[in-house]
Amino acid sequence: MKYIIILSLFFSSxxxxxxxxxxxxxxxxxVKGVCEMCKDRIxxxxxxxxxxxxxxxxxxxxxxxxxxxxKKISLDEIHKGISLLGHSTSKYTAPSEIYxxxxxxxxxxxxxxx
Amino acid sequence: xxxxxxxxxxxxxxxxFKGNVxxxxxxxxxxxxxxxxxxxxxxNSGTLSDIDGNYKIPLSSSSNKLVFKYLGFKEQxxxxxxxxxxxxxxxxxxxxxxxxxxxxxxxxxxxxxFKTQNITNVSSDELxxxxxxxxxxxxxxxxxxxxxxxxxxxxxxxxxxxxxESPYLLITEENIPMIRGASQVYGLSFIPGTWVESMQITKGxxxxxxxxxxxxxxxxxxxxxxxxxxxxxxxxxxxxMGRNEINIHGNKIIxxxxxxxxxxxxxxxxxxxxxxNDGFLDNPTSNAFNIFNRWQYINTQKGTxxxxxxxxxxxxxxxxxxxxxxxxxxxxxxxQINTNRFDSNFKYGYVNPSIPYQSLGFQMAYSNxxxxxxxxxxxxxxxxxxxxxxxxxxxIIGSTLNKIKFGxxxxxxxxxxxxxxxxxxxxxxxxxxxxxxEYSYDSMDAVSLVAGIRYDIHNNLGNFFxxxxxxxxxxxxxxxxxxxxxxxxxxxxxFSENQNIFATGREIKILNNSGKFYGLDPEKAFNxxxxxxxxxxxxxxxxxxxxxxxVTDFDNQVVVDWETQGELSFYNLxxxxxxxxxxxxxxxxxxxxVLIKSTFKNFDVKKQYDSGxxxxxxxPKNRFFTNIEAxxxxxxxxxxxxxxxxxxxxxxxxxxxxxxxxxxNGSSPSYSLINSQITRVYSDKFxxxxxxxxxxxxxxxxxxxxxxxxxxxxxxxxxxxxxxxxLFYVGLRFNN
Numbered sequence: 001m002k003y004i005i006i007l008s009l010f011f012s013s014x015x016x017x018x019x020x021x022x023x024x025x026x027x028x029x030x031v032k033g034v035c036e037m038c039k040d041r042i043x044x045x046x047x048x049x050x051x052x053x054x055x056x057x058x059x060x061x062x063x064x065x066x067x068x069x070x071k072k073i074s075l076d077e078i079h080k081g082i083s084l085l086g087h088s089t090s091k092y093t094a095p096s097e098i099y100x101x102x103x104x105x106x107x108x109x110x111x112x113x114x
Numbered sequence: 115x116x117x118x119x120x121x122x123x124x125x126x127x128x129x130x131f132k133g134n135v136x137x138x139x140x141x142x143x144x145x146x147x148x149x150x151x152x153x154x155x156x157x158n159s160g161t162l163s164d165i166d167g168n169y170k171i172p173l174s175s176s177s178n179k180l181v182f183k184y185l186g187f188k189e190q191x192x193x194x195x196x197x198x199x200x201x202x203x204x205x206x207x208x209x210x211x212x213x214x215x216x217x218x219x220x221x222x223x224x225x226x227x228f229k230t231q232n233i234t235n236v237s238s239d240e241l242x243x244x245x246x247x248x249x250x251x252x253x254x255x256x257x258x259x260x261x262x263x264x265x266x267x268x269x270x271x272x273x274x275x276x277x278x279e280s281p282y283l284l285i286t287e288e289n290i291p292m293i294r295g296a297s298q299v300y301g302l303s304f305i306p307g308t309w310v311e312s313m314q315i316t317k318g319x320x321x322x323x324x325x326x327x328x329x330x331x332x333x334x335x336x337x338x339x340x341x342x343x344x345x346x347x348x349x350x351x352x353x354x355m356g357r358n359e360i361n362i363h364g365n366k367i368i369x370x371x372x373x374x375x376x377x378x379x380x381x382x383x384x385x386x387x388x389x390x391n392d393g394f395l396d397n398p399t400s401n402a403f404n405i406f407n408r409w410q411y412i413n414t415q416k417g418t419x420x421x422x423x424x425x426x427x428x429x430x431x432x433x434x435x436x437x438x439x440x441x442x443x444x445x446x447x448x449x450q451i452n453t454n455r456f457d458s459n460f461k462y463g464y465v466n467p468s469i470p471y472q473s474l475g476f477q478m479a480y481s482n483x484x485x486x487x488x489x490x491x492x493x494x495x496x497x498x499x500x501x502x503x504x505x506x507x508x509x510i511i512g513s514t515l516n517k518i519k520f521g522x523x524x525x526x527x528x529x530x531x532x533x534x535x536x537x538x539x540x541x542x543x544x545x546x547x548x549x550x551x552e553y554s555y556d557s558m559d560a561v562s563l564v565a566g567i568r569y570d571i572h573n574n575l576g577n578f579f580x581x582x583x584x585x586x587x588x589x590x591x592x593x594x595x596x597x598x599x600x601x602x603x604x605x606x607x608x609f610s611e612n613q614n615i616f617a618t619g620r621e622i623k624i625l626n627n628s629g630k631f632y633g634l635d636p637e638k639a640f641n642x643x644x645x646x647x648x649x650x651x652x653x654x655x656x657x658x659x660x661x662x663x664x665v666t667d668f669d670n671q672v673v674v675d676w677e678t679q680g681e682l683s684f685y686n687l688x689x690x691x692x693x694x695x696x697x698x699x700x701x702x703x704x705x706x707x708v709l710i711k712s713t714f715k716n717f718d719v720k721k722q723y724d725s726g727x728x729x730x731x732x733x734p735k736n737r738f739f740t741n742i743e744a745x746x747x748x749x750x751x752x753x754x755x756x757x758x759x760x761x762x763x764x765x766x767x768x769x770x771x772x773x774x775x776x777x778x779n780g781s782s783p784s785y786s787l788i789n790s791q792i793t794r795v796y797s798d799k800f801x802x803x804x805x806x807x808x809x810x811x812x813x814x815x816x817x818x819x820x821x822x823x824x825x826x827x828x829x830x831x832x833x834x835x836x837x838x839x840x841l842f843y844v845g846l847r848f849n850n
Contacts, residue, residue: 003547003571026468028157044557053513054471060151060160060183067469 024053027075028065030090031057031082034108038087041106045085049073059113064089130370131194132170135163135182147184155179155191170370172415222743223256223711225647225660227594230554230562230586231321232645232662234258236313242803242847243743243758243791247351247359247381249310249335250302254789254807255760257699257713257739258315259333262732265614266817266830266837267433267489268451269397270300276317276330276664277693277717277733281604281611282639284320284328287335288421289477290459291325295527296483296498298611300453304427306379306404308349308361311336318664319582319600319641322550322566323506325523326580329602329639330666330693339421340365340375340410344849351845355397355838356385359845371413379404388436389838392818394830396838398431398451417465425457433617434490435823447823449617451487471510471517478503489616490823495532496610501525511553519552519566533609534622540632544605546572562586574630575603592649592658599642605631606672608684615674615682619820619828625685631672635686638669657702666693668721676770677725680826689722693730707746713739729768732834734784736765752798758805762787767834774819775832782834785812804844811839 033042042057042064051072057064068078076091083092086102099109135150146167153160154177163169171180173194182190222240226233236256243255250271253259260274273280285293285302293301313335320332347363358381365375380403387396404427411420434448459479466472483498506521524547531540552566564584571577582600589595608624608631609615615622627633643664650657668691675683696716704710715737719730729735745756767782769775791805814835820827 024469030156044559047513047515047557053510054469055514056470058160061153061156061181063156067471 023069023071024067025070025075026065026067027078028063029079030062031064032062032088032094032108033057033059033106034111034113035059035105037103038106038108041085041102042082042087046078046082049078049081052078130170131173131180132168135167135169135184137187147187149184151181151183153181153183155181225658227588227592227647227649228562228586230556230564230584230596232317232584232596232598232643234315234317236315238311241307241310241313242793243760247357248303248307249305249313252307252310254762255741255758256315257697257711257715257741258317260715260737263833263837264299264831265617266396266814266833267394267398267449267617268431268614269400269433270303272299273302274733275315275333276666276695277719277730278330278666279611281606282329282602282666284324284332284602285335286324286332288337288461289324289334290479290502290504291327291525292335294327295500295529295607296485296496296610297455298607299613300429300451300485304404304429304453304455305335306361306377308347308363309337309377309379309406311338311343317645317662318584318598318643319602321564322552322568322580322582322600323504323519323521325525326548326568326570326578326602327604329604329637329641330664337406337408338363338365338375338377340373340408341367341412343375346848346850348848349845351843353841353843355383355387355841357381357383357397371411373410373412375406375408375410377406377408386436386438387838390813390817392816393435394447394818395433395436398433400429400431402429403427404429415467417467419463421459421461423457423459425455427453427455429453444824447490449487449489451485453483453485455481455483457481471508471514473508475506475508475521476504487613487616490619492534492616493532493536494534494609494613494616495530497530499528515555515557517554517556519550519554521550523548523550529607531609534616540609542574542631544572544574546570546575560588574605575636578603594647596645596647597643599640601638601640603636603638605636606634608632608634608672608674612674614831617830618682619822619824619826620676620680620682621826623681623683625683629686632684634672634684635670637671639671640667640669641665652702655703655705657700659701660697660699662695662697662699664695668692671721673721673723675723675725676731676832677723677728679770679772683724685724687722690727691721692719694718708742708744711739711741713737715739731768731770732782732832734765734767738763752795754795756791756793756795758791758793760787760789762789764835769832769834772819772829772832773827774816785835786810787812787836799849800847802844802846805842807841807843808836808838809840813837813839 031042039057039059043055046052046055046066051069052066053069054067079089079091082089083094084098086094086098088094135147136144137147138144148163148165148167150163151160152163152169152171154174157174157177159174161169161171178194180192180194222237224235241252250273253261253273261271264270264272275283281298284291313333316332318331320328343365345365349361351359360380362378367373383400388394389396406425409422431451435446437446461477463475464473479502481500486495502525504521504523506519508519510517527544529542548568548570550566550568552564554564556562566582568580580601584598587595624633629635645662647658647660668687671687671691673685673687698714701711717733717735719733720727740761742759746754748754763786765784769778769780769782788809789807790809791803793801793803795801812835814833814837817833817837818830820829822828
């Protein structure tokens with residue numbers, strides 16, 4: 001009995017985590033941003049879109065790479081979701097009133113990478 | 115296995131793109147440019163050029179345009195058509211401001227606002243502040259950990275955290291439990307300080323991943339890695355007490371995947387020091403040798419990393435009465451502590467490059483620790499053979515906001531002990547297998563959480579769950595609350611954890627006989643704590659204040675009772691035992707190059723002895739600590755001066771009863787200690803340091819008491835202050 005507790009703990013977690021891999025897609029596209037603060041905003045905001053599993057935004061290349069579940073969210077919805085955070089993507093431009101409310105250091109249309 | 119390593123190497127070398135970046139300096143010479151960002155256009159694959167301007171980058175399948183970027187220079191993009199070397203000369207960009215200076219230095223002790231657990235990271239620069247020599251001594255400049263002499267003859271320093279002795283800490287080396295059982299007392303002193311890359315100190319119950327043993331906290335030691343450590347390093351140290359140390363490290367990168375390092379340490383002390391004229395050596399004469407060979411294998415394309423390490427150490431100490439110019443009317447009291455230890459470990463980690471949030475780790479370690487020792491007419495021999503292995507899998511639920519870790523540990527320990535007059539033998543085997551699961555909610559937002567549970571099946575401790583939880587709440591950018599709660603258990607290795615009992619004449623008694631550990635029951639405790647940190651700006655300079663309050667409550671503990679003169683008793687706790695610790699830290703950047711840190715600590719550590727509820731003996735109720743570090747501005751060639759000053763005030767401590775300590779009325783006087791160090795850095799390759807410990811020279815007047823060293827009243831373990839006066843040292847470091 002006692003060993004069953006350990007084994008069931010192990011295998012149930014294993015099965016659980018494998019299952020979530022099946023419908024995953026890997027994509028990469030441009031998201032505008034200039035600083036570490038932008039990185040936090042883009043990554044945290046994108047992760048909160050339902051269906052997005054993993055995000056990494058690279059400050060140097062302005063490229064976002066993400067893994068998402070195509071059954072739960074479409075690529076278009078992701079682009080739209082990110083632009084609503086105030087960061088324009090290669091597909092959608094951020095609404096200007098949201099862009100204007102970004103922290104000063106993130107105003108990527110006028111600032112260099114820093 | 116080995117064959118596949120070789121083929122991988124060849125394969126990957128073909129797919130690495132190399133080159134060199136340089137620029138034309140003011141005197142029109144070509145100079146290498148370090149730190150240039152090199153990446154494939156529209157990808158995440160990038161690297162930095164090294165100190166010689168060299169860069170290496172794996173070929174990209176999706177891009178053939180390589181971008182070079184560096185602040186103050188024009189961006190360059192080249193088309194890569196052939197797999198040959200590309201050497202680039204960067205051109206000044208006249209449109210960018212002439213010069214940008216960044217003068218924020220990385221702190222040597224770092225506390226994070228974002229980590230859920232109360233973890234302090236100690237860098238190797240901080241370790242340099244206590245130049246000598248091993249990690250048990252390196253904590254003297256760190257306020258979270260207290261360092262005390264454990265007795266007057268062995269020269270061993272022991273660490274305490276949250277008011278509790280080191281056995282209640284889980285000490286791991288790269289997450290493999292390390293300093294435990296037989297090596298509990300001397301183990302930290304067997305890790306040379308120069309081998310250490312960094313340390314992580316966790317206050318409170320810690321993570322379930324590494325086992326059930328941590329009660330008051332965890333210390334994890336990360337050793338130097340052959341791939342990232344400098345190719346050659348030498349450190350030489352000597353002090354006025356006759357201690358000489360040498361450390362030599364060599365690292366070699368064999369190819370893109372494989373690198374190896376050889377680390378050597380030796381120390382020798384042949385001087386007979388009896389500065390306090392009590393007839394006993396103030397510190398042992400000693401001789402030690404330590405060798406470590408480490409292999410590192412990395413394959414970034416396949417996402418694997420692996421380590422293999424083999425280590426051997428030998429340490430000999432001679433202690434006792436100084437026989438040099440004395441006429442004895444009886445046999446001298448002498449002692450010897452000889453230790454041999456062999457260690458080996460293997461680690462393997464795999465991250466699927468296309469699914470970066472899933473990873474698998476496996477590690478195993480074997481050690482054989484043998485100590486043969488005698489103290490006067492008492493013997494203590496212990497041999498511990500240990501095997502440990504763990505398997506851990508990291509993944510996510512839904513998104514990387516919700517991470518999970520789960521896995522298994524197996525551990526096996528075989529102890530053989532011969533105690534006292536060579537007539538008492540103990541043999542015990544501890545075996546356990548455990549499964550753990552840890553969930554963390556991890557975002558940079560206001561709240562985060564780590565909750566873990568493990569279930570262990572242990573042949574002597576029984577079958578049990580260990581739950582632990584950590585929470586973080588950050589209402590404002592510079593304010594963070596942390597809370598932790600958890601349980602911990604351990605088997606009590608009463609002799610190896612309390613070896614200072616052998617350097618006394620006390621009669622050893624074990625008052626219980628039904629338990630599985632020398633007749634005693636296992637120890638079990640509950641730890642909870644709250645921490646609050648507030649950052650501030652005064653005069654445009656950064657500082658912060660931290661309040662930590664932690665409580666450890668014991669369900670069962672093995673009471674080590676020093677209360678009766680001539681006797682030392684072990685028994686199961688019957689009643690209360692707790693350790694409440696309050697710590698307030700203030701840190702402030704006074705001016706550009708001067709950082710000041712101050713700490714106040716209050717420990718309320720009480721337990722129920724047969725003779726009543728009492729504060730733990732030799733545990734100061736109050737302590738105060740201040741450290742000032744300063745440096746001059748670094749010149750172009752890297753040269754500068756570094757200064758460090760530590761002041762410690764240690765409050766009164768309760769002393770157990772002993773007729774020779776009657777004058778103190780049961781409590782020791784308070785005293786101060788000052789340590790200081792000056793380092794002259796000549797370049798980033800060479801530096802000389804000089805320093806002093808206990809500069810004020812405060813010592814305990816009567817560290818060895820009880821008259822006849824073969825009588826029951828003899829005691830060398832009632833130590834509340836340093837044994838020797840000011841110690842001065844000098845040393846050098848060469849790094850290439």
